Amino acid sequence: MRIELRDGVLHTDGAPGLLATADYPYYRDDPTVWRDRLRTLRDETGIRVVTSYFPWRHHQPDADSPPDFTGATRPDRDLVGYLRICAELGLSVIAKPGPFIHAETNYGGLPDWICPAVNPEVEATLDAEGNPVLWSGSVRGPDGRVERRPLPAPLGAHFAVRVGDWMRAVDKEVLSAATTPDGPVVLVQIANEGLFTDGALPLWAYDYSAPGLAFFRGKLAEYYGSLDAYNEVHGTGHGDWAEVEPPRERRVAESVQEQLARADWGRYHSDLLTEAYHTWTAALAPGVPVLVNLNPPAEHPHSFDGWLARVRPERWDGIHYGFTNWMGVVSTDHTSHARYVVAAKRAPGPNLEENWGFSELYDRAYAAGATSFHQSLLALAAGATGINVYTGVATSGWGDDLDVMHAPPYPDCPPIDAQGNPTDKAGTVRMLADFFEAHGAEFLAATPAAGSSWGLYAPYAAVAAWAPDDDDSGAGCGRPLRDFHERIRAEGGDYRIVDLESATAETLAGHPDLVLHGGPFMHERVQRLLAGHLAAGHSVRLGGEVPRLDELLRPCTVLAEALAAGPVPAPARVLTPTVVSGHADAYWRSVSPDTGYLTVLVQSDNEGPVTVSVPLGGEQVATVTVVSAKGGAALVRIVGGELDDFLVTGLNSYLDSAVTPVVGLGEESVRADGASDLARVKGELRTLRH
Template sequence: MSQVELRRRRILIDGRPQLVLSGEVHYFRLDPGDWSDRLDKLREAGCDTVATYIPWLWHELPDRGVDLTGRTHPRRDVAGFLDLAHGKGLRAIARPGPFVMAELKNEGVPYRLYTDTPHLQPTTWDGGVVPTRTLDYLAADFLAAAEGWYAAVMPMLAARLAPRGGPVIGVQLDNEIGMLSWVSNSPDLPDERFHHPTEDRSLAVHDELGRYMRDRYRRYVAFLRDAAIRQGVDGVPFLINVHGTDEGRGRTFPIGISQLFESYRGVPQLTAGSDHYLGDLTVGNAPDLYTSNAFLAASLDADQPLTSLEFEAGSGDYAEDLSQLVPPQAVDLKTRMCVAQGNRLLNLYLFTGGRNPLLDRPVGDGNDRIAFTGERHGFAAPVDPEGRCGAAFSAVRDAFAAVRGASELLADGDEEDDGFALAFVPDHYLTEYHHPASSARAEQVADLARFRGMGPRDILARSLLLAGYSFPAVDVQSPGALPPVLVLASASTLGRAVQERLAAYVSDGGRLLLNGVLPRYDADGAPCTALADALGVRVTGRVDGTPHYFPSVVADGRPEVRVGYAQYLAGGDPVLRVAGSEAVCGVRVHHGAGVALLVATDYPAHLDFWRTCMATLGVTPRLRHDAAEPGLLLTSTVDTSGQRLLHVLNLGPSDADFALSYRDRPVLTGRRLHVPARAGVMLPYGVGVGTATLLETTCELVARTGDEVVLRPTQGPHGDLAVFDRDPADVDGGTADGPVVTATDARVRVRF
């Protein structure tokens, strides 16, 4: 029996912080004779947990009975699958819906809910049927049917919970809640006041609608949680999956957070996980993953850990059309970034492909199978439908091996930061719905999408990361202390309460960097310049680039650069001017005890410029490198006993050679490090080995047991070192010169 608990943003299993490395295996897409092979491959890849959807559509029979043990079809024996996984020493995460998506027809909900109760399908703005297979989450008939499904599936899971000696350590409630209505712009509209907003009231009505929908999702999740508990599922965490990446980018991911954070924040023993599909990880979209993790963490409470319930793995060939192939290095880079930011659970999605079984009753839709992908499914997975391992399999195995070697430090560690946070404004993402006839709403959404989150053209977040900074995010709409320095990507719309809070923050000594445009409206469209008024700054105009007009700006001592727009500001000390005019688009303002730096243009990703901006606010990076080319992302984690890992990701296309320093102290006395293109390292820094301490090294951890440590060299022909605070008693695979060990083998074992 194992106790599983969420506390201090950690997953505690039997009281000890642990990482959960999981992979999604769909038993219903595999013959039972293949289950053992796929679970063995899961373990070979380095996973300790298997996750799986449990589709209501598949387990409910035509007579409305439910088969969970395979009496009507061997692929319905989910109980046997979980027992087999348990027998192999694997834990399990169960995902029983009601909605499960996974390319299943009706998103995994039985056909009868659409044919027998058509009133459950929400209507569009003009009263038509929504184009997706969503249902009204809070309709009494749907909740009754969902509770009936839970009454069947949850007792089977309850009997297999970890505290009762079984494998199940977590249960996900539904999947990607709100996603279908967002992508189809079809909110649930049972309330007539939302159907036909007048243009003069459009923004206020949309704002009210977004808050109304948030509350509906909150009530829906609360119902599911209570229903699961009534059926005996208690004592393990519940999970919520947050959706939102799109076309290899994460700019829309915070829409899912905005929809759902009221559903999970503050709910005991429940946490939220990301669902990201970004393809390769490069300097272009690495800020998307980093800020998505940071924003999700900012929406969690003090006990809720950061997780990734759909952690993309595989080739990216989702349509089996070879239109996209993701290099295997991507899964290594994404793994390293996520664990460095405090993800405690990674669930590889999808780990293995399979074949979709036929429905019990033909529906005449062209294939009569449970999914719309055809017979084969999971073409891009590390293990294909036929059980063959692709290139991503070895990449996953290597990435998870690196994580396992440092798992104790990562499970009980937190990312360090440079004393500032990126502001997260949930209401900036309350944009998933817009009435087709409202031009005011379209204009508001376009402005928010252009400036929010990572900044105009994503330059703000990208520049800060590649300039060597690492940072959390903070929800500026929620109570709680703000950091000494705050960075905000601002749009024209910013709620009055947030504007007033930021004004008070600066007056009380806070330091604010605002990039974007100075806000002029409240969320409901009412004019609001509370922040500008407090800072004594006025907006006097704006210029935008066109295909034939190229606005340019000048910062002191720097060449003129082209920009996409510039907002003209009056007041404060100028720091940026529009070329060829007296117009100012960047100012420094002293207000009370604090200072604000307003950069009202999309200044390019010139890293020195952004370093100067942060230095103006008193921020310097704790980790520095002297690599010639940009592309390195640096951060560090520290556990509760002060042991650190220095994380280096080379996102660039070229190998990086550089010296590294931590808090102005050269690492390894300035020895140059080599990190190949598209690779990363996790370097121990002050890590205990029994009674000794590994002070610093170029190696990664493989294992620590008592007074022995096993290291993996990373520098190849450049040579590796490990520096301890005392002479080792014995070294295998290397040589010792006092406390300095030179690595000369693939693995080095050092004993004290």
């Protein structure tokens, strides 16, 4: 079996498919129930790919002893046996060896002995003020709270050696015999949500440690070529690279040179991720594709800019993009919706953690499967290539050495409970899994009805990330993107994101209407690319300042001249679905003029049916009616202008919403015989009552 990731899509022996997965934290359960829980997960949800973290602290609690992957020291460490069970049950596995995993484990899954507070050879990650960056440890203090401990600097020498040892041990003792085609492991995920669940933190949050700054200055030397060249551009007189200081203070930039220094620091954050990902992957040397998952931007005004400056998948060279959830209920929270959509649109890749089980820890809305169903469909509509159930199974068999913070079960309301029984959510997941087993490849190949594209110029994000919340002067990216998102959503449209620094004229031609926010400088190559886009008859709509300098602050007016040469062509009209009645979002992906997929995302305050007008080929218009629970959703396949398979939720226990679901198109209308979820997959009608 040959496994590949192409443009974020999983291909098995050349055939594309939508990646549907569920997480099982084997390390939190009694090994005697592993087989039963995995079998139940497979049979009740239809999921055939399991994701599992490999906690470093669990398998190697003692620095002077080798990791235990066979259960020699404790049965629940028998990772080799766990993977054997997966293979025997016909389940594929995404292996997630960290080194940092979060997963609500003590110290993020890192062993205590790698903590700088315990081992003086390990350097700590530092913030802009020189303070160690802290994470929850493994011991409760006198006040009952879990103590917070410093995190290792990711590029620190001793930490790098020990991480390399861990990864090589995982490869030699686990993955070498467990990867496809001889074993169940088909993909590997490195790290979690950045490096230390820090992908969404501000640019001043890390890493100002000595090894971090040495790497930063080394990258400056590569980028500028010489210290003299750096001094000339930045207006400085440094006699040694060690004298170059990164930005540390959040304020309005006083000069274009200060803006450029912020762009340098943003590029460093991208380089830091890239370096860690490649170093850890090289030590692991897996024989299958490697991906990562990034948490979406945080809720703060500056977070979009910091996130966009740091998250640069185009620079990862063979490491593939994925993302997580954990930022709020999108059917209720407007801010969460924007953050989630941007994460899904940033690059092609799967959602690798969607909350299907944590209501007590995060939000009571997740007690209802409709909440997670809605979010999974939104991710796919926005561009995700896969969905995940985190976690698929509740567990209750861990000790304080692994997690001192949380009481069983973990989580509290997943598809399979702690006794191994399927819950109502299992049937909801089964609807999704079966639908995309039948139609996933076609769905992913379909073309979104997107009009405009946001032109991402990451140096502007790095500059704007440092601006105070009330300052919109100078270069911009994240906050204008947020405004653009809201405008497109209000118009009922859709959009894409394209990275301008890595784009070519050919790729940019697929984005005929580009929107971006300017600043004082821009790479000459990017200016010429945009000028050529205009010359080819496409649209470039630039807000804010028109750049008149290149990346080295030399005069460059290529884009300014192109914009001044004549009126910007009006963007071509893209036919998008229109919500005629009801409070909902609608997304259309077309396979052919009269065939495609309509996603209807019903908001939590909706009352009554939702009616959507979908433009098909020529003058043909499909009018689709959906009756769904509040906060629910529907996915409708239209073939030849006729209603085909569909999914719709009629129940949302959290909102006390129970309706008789309906899906109608033209003269055909399918109605359940009572309050339930309703599906038609391969022509077979299914009703799910909770």
